[in-house]
Amino acid sequence: MTAVTFIHPNRRSDRLETGDGESAMQAATRHGLDGILAECGGNAMCATCHVYVDDDWLARLPAMGDQEDALLDGTACDRLPSSYLSCQIRMTPELDGLVLRLPERQV
């Protein structure tokens, strides 16, 4: 079992258990987390699952795909170097304890 922590703009944090092979977005929606809309259901088409990856974890994520990179140019809140789509972050044992910060809004 792995876990991911989402930190809300008001600094509240939610630590969620994630299933095997589940994306961070899927864990968030399964737990009814506020702040992740995931309108396209994880198909890398909506950018409403935008997150900022905590600096300590950035180097541990796999390289971003071209589609994700392009979509991140259309996020509702500013794109930062730490921006990722949470539907593209597949939880693995190596990512246990991952920390993601939520933007102010997704649309």
Ligand code: FES
């Ligand atoms: S859920 Fe739509 S891009 Fe991630």
